[in-house]
Structure formats: structure tokens, C-alpha cells
Amino acid sequence: MRGELINEFPMDVQQVLQWADELVFERTGKHLTNLQQAVLLGVWDHQKYREIAQNYRSTEANVKKAAGALLQLISQELGKQVTKSNLRATMERYHISNVSSVGNFVQSNLVGGNINLCRESWHSAETSHQRSPSRTNTDKHYDMTDAPERDHFYDRSDELTTLKQWIVEENIRLVNLIGLSGIGKTAMAVELVDQIKDRFDIVIWRSHNQFLKQISLENNLLDILSQHQETKLNSLIEYLRSYRCLIILDDLQETFNRGELAGTYLPGYQNYSKFLKKIASFSHNSCFVLISSEKPLGIATLEAESLYCRSLHLTGLGESAREMLKTRGLTDDDKWLELITLYDGNPSWLNIISTTILDLFNGSVTQFLACPMPFLGDLETILSESYLRLSESEKSVMFCLARVQSLDITHKPTDFSGSHADFLKALQSLCRRFLVNKNLENGGSSFNLKPVIKEYIKLQIINKE
Numbered sequence: 053m054r055g056e057l058i059n060e061f062p063m064d065v066q067q068v069l070q071w072a073d074e075l076v077f078e079r080t081g082k083h084l085t086n087l088q089q090a091v092l093l094g095v096w097d098h099q100k101y102r103e104i105a106q107n108y109r110s111t112e113a114n115v116k117k118a119a120g121a122l123l124q125l126i127s128q129e130l131g132k133q134v135t136k137s138n139l140r141a142t143m144e145r146y147h148i149s150n151v152s153s154v155g156n157f158v159q160s161n162l163v164g165g166n167i168n169l170c171r172e173s174w175h176s177a178e179t180s181h182q183r184s185p186s187r188t189n190t191d192k193h194y195d196m197t198d199a200p201e202r203d204h205f206y207d208r209s210d211e212l213t214t215l216k217q218w219i220v221e222e223n224i225r226l227v228n229l230i231g232l233s234g235i236g237k238t239a240m241a242v243e244l245v246d247q248i249k250d251r252f253d254i255v256i257w258r259s260h261n262q263f264l265k266q267i268s269l270e271n272n273l274l275d276i277l278s279q280h281q282e283t284k285l286n287s288l289i290e291y292l293r294s295y296r297c298l299i300i301l302d303d304l305q306e307t308f309n310r311g312e313l314a315g316t317y318l319p320g321y322q323n324y325s326k327f328l329k330k331i332a333s334f335s336h337n338s339c340f341v342l343i344s345s346e347k348p349l350g351i352a353t354l355e356a357e358s359l360y361c362r363s364l365h366l367t368g369l370g371e372s373a374r375e376m377l378k379t380r381g382l383t384d385d386d387k388w389l390e391l392i393t394l395y396d397g398n399p400s401w402l403n404i405i406s407t408t409i410l411d412l413f414n415g416s417v418t419q420f421l422a423c424p425m426p427f428l429g430d431l432e433t434i435l436s437e438s439y440l441r442l443s444e445s446e447k448s449v450m451f452c453l454a455r456v457q458s459l460d461i462t463h464k465p466t467d468f469s470g471s472h473a474d475f476l477k478a479l480q481s482l483c484r485r486f487l488v489n490k491n492l493e494n495g496g497s498s499f500n501l502k503p504v505i506k507e508y509i510k511l512q513i514i515n516k517e
Contacts, residue, residue, distance in 0.1 A: 065092075090107065091104055092122065101119065114379075192253065198302065216248055225361070228344065228362070229342065233438055235400070241302070255297070304346070305441075313443055314346045314482075314485050315349035377406060383416050385417075405420075426503045446482055449468065449478045
């Protein structure tokens with residue numbers, strides 16, 4: 053009988069892809085990535101990870117990482133260990149079990165390609181019994197609607213360990229993930245959520261650019277959280293006490309006014325600092341993670357006043373950026389560290405400049421570095437977004453910094469038209485945007501610009517003149 057069923061109803065990998073996609077979406081709120089699909093197809097055809105990597109033009113390490121996470125998720129769902137070598141046999145056994153148990157119903161739906169109707173029938177009575185209650189839909193809710201697709205994550209093990217320690221072990225209520233645009237803050241947060249989401253009842257990812265006013269954001273969060281409580285609670289804090297929630301709020305800089313000093317809230321967010329203080333100060337077991345390219349006003353004070361508010365400044369990649377350059381197919385690896393240093397280890401900058409090296413220099417880093425440096429190219433568009441957010445006094449300070457090697461803050465530059473107090477305010481604001489470097493020298497401090505930013509500002513001076 054089983055032999056006939058195998059022949060009559062052969063397992064189709066497209067059905068498995070659809071089933072896996074629904075499983076991943078159910079658990080994470082996102083669909084299978086292209087890499088995950090390639091891994092599943094390759095494993096189904098008994099390909100080696102090296103072959104899958106070559107076919108997908110990825111690294112073997114990336115393929116292994118994607119496969120490990122996917123196989124672990126499938127193992128949890130089926131209640132048994134699923135590996136690269138037994139995936140196909142395991143799925144075919146469950147397919148046969150489905151056909152044997154529900155006969156014509158499965159024949160008309162599973163074989164016809166509509167796997168939705170028999171989603172739960174993939175589990176035998178034994179595996180259904182073995183599934184942990186902590187993984188059921190009624191206990192967990194992941195709303196990752198606004199989260200970007202999980203892509204390659206470069207090694208930031210120290211920073212990731214710090215964040216996990218703060219959030220999971222120390223129960224920090226307000227975490228600020230801050231750093232220059234393109235530095236990898238959002239990618240870090242996506243990886244963080246993937247690793248700790250099982251420790252929370254509810255995970256929500258929202259972007260500030262979706263909400264013009266603070267009240268709109270709060271109401272959206274309340275609408276989601278109220279779905280899990282039979283009796284509607286009166287405030288967001290009460291929901292944070294009733295459930296352990298992990299709430300990621302991306303693009304915080306979108307709540308700030310352009311053309312003013314950093315961290316100056318828009319009219320619809322004028323009370324946002326009070327809201328954040330309430331999150332950090334009131335007792336609950338939830339956590340808000342804020343992602344921003346500007347440090348919000350009042351956060352430094354809040355960190356000093358509250359034990360439950362922390363900030364992590366994400367800086368550029370070091371040696372781990374070499375993996376990116378290898379993936380892009382650049383040559384002259386003895387020059388890679390020089391390239392990484394020149395572009396401050398910023399993943400976005402390096403990715404953009406790698407395209408230029410491939411387009412114009414056939415991938416040769418040596419030839420590229422022989423040109424006048426630093427080259428901007430398509431980076432100008434990215435940098436202009438940060439420049440347009442500056443106040444006039446900040447632009448004036450940037451012009452001063454672009455003309456010198458470094459700037460001693462004890463003396464106001466002669467070409468800055470405002471007062472010394474205005475100069476210091478503008479410089480502090482630039483620090484909160486992570487656009488200047490602070491250097492400690494002989495007990496004092498001086499400031500300068502990153503090479504890429506300095507070159508961009510020089511272009512603005514030329515255009516202005």
C-alpha cells in the first residue's frame with residue numbers, strides 16, 4: 053500500500069518550499085529568503101553546501117548558517133532531529149503518513165499543491181504531543197511587518213553579546229542602538245531579534261517613518277497588544293507588565309526636525325522624551341529597542357538617572373569586513389584592510405564602493421587605491437541625506453573641520469561667525485549625529501572628520517563658492 057502511495061503521490065519539492073515558507077512566516081513574520089529557498093532546493097537534491105554556495109554565488113559559511121537555522125526550525129516543528137542528510141526522507145515519511153491517515157482528502161489537496169488545508173496534519177499524534185506549549189501560536193506573537201529581510205550578518209559577536217546581556221539577563225527596559233547611517237544598526241537588530249525572540253511573549257517591529265505623530269505610534273502598539281488580552285487594559289505600561297514584550301522602533305531620526313540641532317523633535321513628537329522616560333522608569337519586564345542615526349535629546353540624562361536605560365554606539369567593521377569584499381569578488385586581498393580603513397569599515401559605504409571597483413577596475417583594489425582618494429561616486433547620494441539634516445551652524449562647523457587636520461575646541465575657529473557657545477552647541481550636535489571623530493590629546497580633546505565625510509564637505513564648499 054505504501055509503495056503505491058509513493059509512486060502515485062510523489063513528494064514535490066515545491067510543496068515543501070510552500071510548507072517551509074508558511075512555517076517561517078508563522079514563526080518570524082517573514083517569508084523564506086532567496087538564500088533559504090536555494091538551500092532547501094539544494095539540500096533536497098543532495099547537493100553539498102559548497103555546490104549550493106557556488107550556484108547561489110554566496111559563501112559556504114552563509115549557506116551553512118542559513119541551513120542550520122532552517123533545519124532547526126523544521127526540527128522543532130516536526131518534533132525530531134532533521135539534518136541535511138535526512139531532510140528529504142523525513143519529509144517524505146510525513147507525506148506518506150498524511151496520505152495514509154486522511155486518504156482522499158489529502159489526495160485532493162496536498163497532491164494538488166494546496167498545502168494550506170492540511171497544515172497541522174503534517175504532525176503525527178506523537179509529534180503533536182511532543183511540541184512545547186511555549187512554541188504555540190497562542191503563547192507567541194511575532195509582528196515583523198516593518199522589519200527588513202534578514203540578510204547576511206557580519207561578525208559583531210561582542211556587540212551582540214552585550215545587547216543580549218542587557219536585554220535578556222539584566223532586563224534593561226530601554227536600549228538605544230545608535231550610529232552613523234549605513235553602519236549596520238538595523239542588520240544588528242534583525243540578528244538580535246532572531247536570537248532572543250523565544251524569550252518574549254510578543255515581538256513587534258515598527259518604523260517611525262510610518263507614523264507622523266507619537267499618538268499614532270502608541271495607538272498602533274496598543275491595538276496589537278490588546279489582541280492578546282480579553283479585558284482591554286488602560287495603558288501601554290499595563291500591557292508591558294502583563295506580557296514580556298520586545299518592541300523594536302526603527303528610524304528614530306525620522307521623529308527629528310531637519311535643519312535644526314540633532315535630536316530636536318517634530319511637533320507631533322514633542323512629548324516623546326517623556327514617553328521614553330516612562331518606559332525606562334516604570335516597572336515592567338519588557339524592552340524597547342530604539343534604532344537611530346542621531347542620539348535623542350535627554351537620553352544621556354536618562355542613562356544617568358535610570359539603571360534601565362543603555363546606549364550602544366555601533367562603529368565600523370574591522371577585519372570582518374573582509375568577508376564582504378570576498379563575497380563581492382574583489383582582488384588584491386593584501387590591500388583590503390587599507391580599503392576598509394579608508395571607508396571607516398562602514399558596510400554600506402564598502403558595498404557601494406565595491407560596485408565602483410568592479411565596474412571600473414575589474415575588481416582590483418590596488419588600481420582603485422592608486423587613484424586620488426577617497427573616491428565618493430555613488431556615496432554622494434547617501435551622504436547628502438545626512439548633510440541635508442544639518443542646521444546652518446552645524447554646516448559652518450563642518451566647513452571649518454574640512455579645512456584643517458583637526459580642531460581644538462578651546463579656541464573658536466576664526467571662520468565661524470557665531471559665538472563660542474554656538475560653536476560648542478553645533479559641535480556637540482555633530483557628535484550626536486556621529487559625523488565627527490573625537491580625539492584625546494594631552495588631557496584635552498580635538499575633533500576631525502572621517503576621510504569620506506571630509507571629501508564630501510569639500511565638495512559642498514566648492515559648490516557653495
